[in-house]
Amino acid sequence: MSRRFSLPMTTEPPHQLFSQATVEYVGFDKQKANEIWTGWINWPPGPGRYEIDPDDGDLQVTFLDWIKGHASYSNDIWLDDDAGWIDCMRQKGIATELQQAIMDPKFKYMRMTGTCITWVRDTIKMRYAGLEDMARTESRYPGSPAGPSHLLSISGIATDSCNSTRALAATNESGMTVLFKAIDCARATGLLDAQGQLSRIGVLESTPPSDFSKNKSMFYFTTSFGMAKRYAAWAKRRTKCESIVIIRIAIENSVIESIPEGKIQRLHWPSPDWKEVIWRCRTKNQPSRALRKYADATLVIGTVANKPNEYYYDFQSGSELTETSVLKVDGPGGQQPAIQFAFSSEEEGEDLLLEAASETFQMFSFISADMEIWMSETNIG
Structure with missing residues (x-):
């Protein structure tokens, strides 16, 4: 019997790139996304600036860097231990839908070519890059669809x-x-x-x-x-x-x-x-x-x-x-x-x-x- 593939249920992209919705979209659960977003909007004073601040020559932390930093390599796993992989992702606050995507048995051979956090981070970067591309398209062509249709080509x-x-x-x-x-x-x-x-x-x-x-x-x-x-x-x-x-x-x-x-x-x-x-x-x-x-x-x-x-x-x-x-x-x-x-x-x-x-x-x-x-x-x- 063939297995029918379908996109995840929640595929609607967030309306604003810099938002808690983006953190959830790229792969974190609601609770962890709130924690990440709260830390971003309450950036502490001192050296360093974040992406939307005026350029003062100081070290810049991008929103993507900030998000990825919460999927650190601590307790990463690469051995053939499904329970260990799931536990690693749960500890990082990774959303269930991303856990299921990474752990899909159909892709175990591919999954085992990398580590748990490597695949989590790769997915975060891929989804975030997609949102940035949508934002560029909307800026270039106001009113264009925000969905996947314009991404069918380069x-x-x-x-x-x-x-x-x-x-x-x-x-x-x-x-x-x-x-x-x-x-x-x-x-x-x-x-x-x-x-x-x-x-x-x-x-x-x-x-x-x-x-x-x-x-x-x-x-x-x-x-x-x-x-x-x-x-x-x-x-x-x-x-x-x-x-x-x-x-x-x-x-x-x-x-x-x-x-x-x-x-x-x-x-x-x-x-x-x-x-x-x-x-x-x-x-x-x-x-x-x-x-x-x-x-x-x-x-x-x-x-x-x-x-x-x-x-x-x-x-x-x-x-x-x-x-x-x-x-x-x-x-x-x-x-x-x-x-x-x-x-x-x-x-x-x-x-x-x-x-x-x-x-x-x-x-x-x-x-x-x-x-x-x-x-x-x-x-x-």
């Missing part, structure tokens, strides 16, 4: 659904390697200009530490449309009015083959180098001299790692990693290691990505109908 560029004929046709292209990335629209603000041309590719960067970098941002894309849809579905499960899209680019195989030796590296499970690079990057350990070639590469193609950073601190070296450290995706022969392309955020890597994206960029909306299809087709928890 910069007003129309997009097809992820299950449209156009989207499915775009998953393969002769002589090309096709890459995908799921992201919520609001946090991709500025990616495209008003004409639909790439403007700020930097909004797609992943901050360190990450699989292939301990201290530098990188651009990560998956080769699997199915994996991108899984990430999109996980984000969609935690949204309210925010829209999710999957970005698609393609890079010519001949371009990949022409990258100078040393500037392209391949790192795949179960090679000793993959294990050691993942362990060192995730734990922020200095790479050995033999592994520095991966940090210097323009493009790294390799296996996606599983589990949050905290998991890797339990090991003394990468040699101890097992297949549990590998993120899997559905393939023709069953579950297979997921593959990613990681572009350096240095000039050479960004130029390579931009050259590919400028000619092949496409974007597909992951709407509620796509979510229903995904929920009915997947058996992965």
Whole structure:
């Protein structure tokens, strides 16, 4: 039997960004939201100012910073203990609807790639970014709808659904390697200009530490449309009015083959180098001299790692990693290691990505109908 997906019952966005209603909207229960809001409007005198104060050169605390600060990492949990996760969120005053979204059994595999508070904070940022985007749209186009309709695209560029004929046709292209990335629209603000041309590719960067970098941002894309849809579905499960899209680019195989030796590296499970690079990057350990070639590469193609950073601190070296450290995706022969392309955020890597994206960029909306299809087709928890 298929499981029907529906958005949370309470999806009406608050009318004012700076309000207790916003604190509730992003994921706190009414009691905790009142406490957070009361603290905000009764900002104590002294150094520091908050976002709506006049700029006097002092340190600024944004409303989002203030809200996130009440979902601190104290007592965070990442182990497979559902009761512990729920208790962690209850202690922080997280609303029941967000608890249920994060703990949805259908998404356990994705949930276990991060920690409890990491997902809480990610959801808060995603929902808040959506509200900011609505506020910008209302300012630009007074009287426009405050609901999700205007968020179905970035910069007003129309997009097809992820299950449209156009989207499915775009998953393969002769002589090309096709890459995908799921992201919520609001946090991709500025990616495209008003004409639909790439403007700020930097909004797609992943901050360190990450699989292939301990201290530098990188651009990560998956080769699997199915994996991108899984990430999109996980984000969609935690949204309210925010829209999710999957970005698609393609890079010519001949371009990949022409990258100078040393500037392209391949790192795949179960090679000793993959294990050691993942362990060192995730734990922020200095790479050995033999592994520095991966940090210097323009493009790294390799296996996606599983589990949050905290998991890797339990090991003394990468040699101890097992297949549990590998993120899997559905393939023709069953579950297979997921593959990613990681572009350096240095000039050479960004130029390579931009050259590919400028000619092949496409974007597909992951709407509620796509979510229903995904929920009915997947058996992965």
